[in-house]
Amino acid sequence: MTALQSFVQAGARRALVLLPGAQMHPPHIVQAGLPAALAASGVPLDLHLPDLHLDPTASRDAVHELLEQVLAPLRPRYAALWLGGISLGGLLALRCAQRAPDGLRGLCLLAPYPGSRLTTNAIERAGGPQAWQATPAQAQDVEFQLWQDARAGRPDLPAFIGWGQGDRFAASMAALAACLPRAHAAQAPHGHDWNAWLPLWRDFLAWLPKGER
Template sequence: MSAPLRTLGRITGAPTRLVLLPGAHMNAADFVSAGFFSAITRRRLPLDLLAVDLDLAMISSGKALPALQEEILSPARAQGCRNLWLGGISLGGLLALCQQADSPGSVDGLCLLAPYPGSRLTADAIADAGGLAHWQPSAEQLADCE
């Protein structure tokens, strides 16, 4: 069994909760130093903000999203969180998109900041095909977790 996810933030019972996922080589404390938490306080927004630490090993192993669902998202719903949003920067944005794709309806919205779009190989294949509407992914491309 792996260690529980480490988070920063506080839950006050606000009607909306935003769970933030960091980019590669970032951690939850980077959201604090970037002013995310102080901006919520300064503006007196009715929003609970929770930043999650996800390391690259956990992401690469495929354990990050199941842990996020089990430890953060499902308990938030069980505690009565009415509006649950998932956000992320870069790789965290990609993970938020993957969570929504894997578990539709597990969150009510996404807040993506410069989301990592996936590997250049996949992006180039989509562009070469003339866009998503024309792209027919190969089995290898479908197996790529990005």
């Protein structure tokens, strides 16, 4: 099993697996104050931070490895398992939920990477996600597949999606959130950084459905 840095509360029956972003490790999330904010919130939720660095756009099947190495060992322990991620980790979390939603209760996506400029510009030039039609080459690309599935309403799960107002991909994140049928979109000041992500994390904890607490 992949190494996890875990913050476990007595009696918690819910858990969130939060995937770090690119060039990010669990200690960065701890130093940013996310576990401390969780403890201060009083929300009974276990937090698991895997040191699993998978690029969902690479040739390896990152979703399969996430399912087998991280999620499968945790599922028997909880009544509800949430999946989340920051930046590139958010892309992987969303792609995993699109391909294998069974066993997941919801998503927490903090500034989820919506794809490269080549991807987002192609969709924008077409008139947005609903007007865009994938070429044969795009249909084989992970980033475009994410948008295809999102446009089709997948995953049909509660999803908190938050981003900084100054994030360079803010418009694409808003378009992505608009595609998902059960998304809750939130914004915070600042950009693609912890100044935005920590307040958004607190917003997620306040939004987390009471039935999931």
